[in-house]
Amino acid sequence: MASYGCTCGGLLQPLYLILLLATSFLQPRSALANEIAQVSEQLALTVTQANEIAQVEEPWKGRVVNDLFAEYNNVFRHGNRNAASHKWVRFLLERSEQMTHEHLLYMFSGFCGVSGSPVRPSDYNRYRLRLDRVDGSGKVAGFFHYCCWPCVCDTQDFIRVDTRNVTAIDGITRTYNFAVIGNPCNNAQELQKPFKDAFGRGTSTLAHDAPEVRCGENGELLQAPMSDHGFVIIAMFFGAGDDNNNNDDNNNNNNDALALADSEPQKSPQPGRISEVGGVKFQDEFEFVQMCEDRKNNGYNSGMGEIFRKVAAISPIEIGVPPQGVFGSLASSRLAEGNASDEECSAGEEGKAGCR
Known part of the structure; x- marks a missing residue:
């Protein structure tokens, strides 16, 4: 294959x-x-610093995101999915040549890139953000499907955008935008460092709370797909219409997303408000400015707490600077x-x- x-x-x-x-x-x-x-x-x-990912030979009959959810225990074999969405990504990339371009996009909308939680995509859990590209070429606008609003804050602080080529069942290799973080295994000892739980449940470690974030002997994050610039891929960053299966070309969708970035947000934040541009409905990151600030002031005691933040902060991405x-x-x-x-x-x- x-x-x-x-x-x-x-x-x-x-x-x-x-x-x-x-x-x-x-x-x-x-x-x-x-x-x-x-x-x-x-x-x-x-x-490219993207690692090679071989296609699995066994046919996968997944048709809806519930079929992806059914693979949970096969994807996460060492514990829960906390901050381990890179393993969902790998599962799908290993089977990309069994799926059409449109179906691959749909399946990538079935999990939250921050928490790793399964997600049933809808207009209400689609969020628009504007994130920096890792190469320093500027910001790009796009969409994620989240499990909950605090993921907006964590994304703004740690997630950036990079590319990777993926081949679908039609044999065409396309370049996709992906959400990426730095490799936490660059400083693997941080996974064992005790910290106080944001919800007052005592002291823990990332090794305990995020057991699927596991490092290999060469400093690699096990099972992690890597982007063209060598960062850990945790989700797809959708362009306008990508997750609605309305378009055939990912690059055109990215241009649509850039156009959406020019639309003015509302003057007063209103969490939960649905915006619509070009037939795409979403919640804009602007709506959560004050809520993200309040969450910060309260020790990140909502969403995943600090689990994802601590994983991503081990080796934060510096824009325009290559990884180790x-x-x-x-x-x-x-x-x-x-x-x-x-x-x-x-x-x-x-x-x-x-x-x-």
């Missing part, structure tokens, strides 16, 4: 970058920094060495390798 998520073009470029870093002690720091930046830009165009990885680590290390060399240079040695 075919798989996706790995772009093989430009394999010589990563090798060149490694060679560049290995021999960079011969170059002045400024020249090294410029060359690394140029190669990094080229790599961004040809290499081999190329980023090597480049950062080499540039740090260049800075150290600068400090050792004495007057009159500006032309020496490693000096400015």
Whole structure:
């Protein structure tokens, strides 16, 4: 069966970058920094950090979101679904080539990306948000289906948008917008750190409250699909009409979502109010400004409490900054060495390798 998520073009470029870093002690720091930046830009165009996810061979007969809910115990084998929606994502991506584009979108509307709770999609639980793309190219407007309104606040604080290619039953590979967070396994010890429960139920840990957030020996979040820039995918970020099965092209839907972002929100927040633009009904994030502030002031004692927030805060996404990885680590290390060399240079040695 075919798989996706790995772009093989430009394999010589990563090798060149490694060679560049290995021999960079011969170059002045400024020249090294410029060359690394140029190669990094080229790599961004040809290499994805999305991990390969193989298709399962066993046919899946899921037709409605209730069929997805029925897989709960197969998806979550180590405990509850708290902050583990990446496992719903993986289940669907492993079966994407058994589904049409429209059916895949519909199935992705069947769970909350923040809590991991099963959700029956409706106009009332569709929320519009405007989130930053991880590459720093700006904000994009889109929709989530949530289990409850506090997920709006947690999304605003921690979730960003990235892309990944997915192939459907028609054999066409499309680029989708996904909601992403940083990899909590970059600092896995934080999962064992005690904290006070937001609802006054004593002290707990993420390892206890979010048992499906599990780390591998190489620092990977087990079973997590990764985005093109190497972040953890936890949900799809729908464009206008995506979750209504009204459109055939995801990129066009994203343009619709951007158009929706230009519509003015109401002047006074009114939680629960349904807005409608272009035939799409939703609750706008603007309606919850004061409620999110009140929730913050009360220690996040609603929704999931702090479980998702603490998972996402372990390795928060910095816009325009790549996640921890081999190329980023090597480049950062080499540039740090260049800075150290600068400090050792004495007057009159500006032309020496490693000096400015």
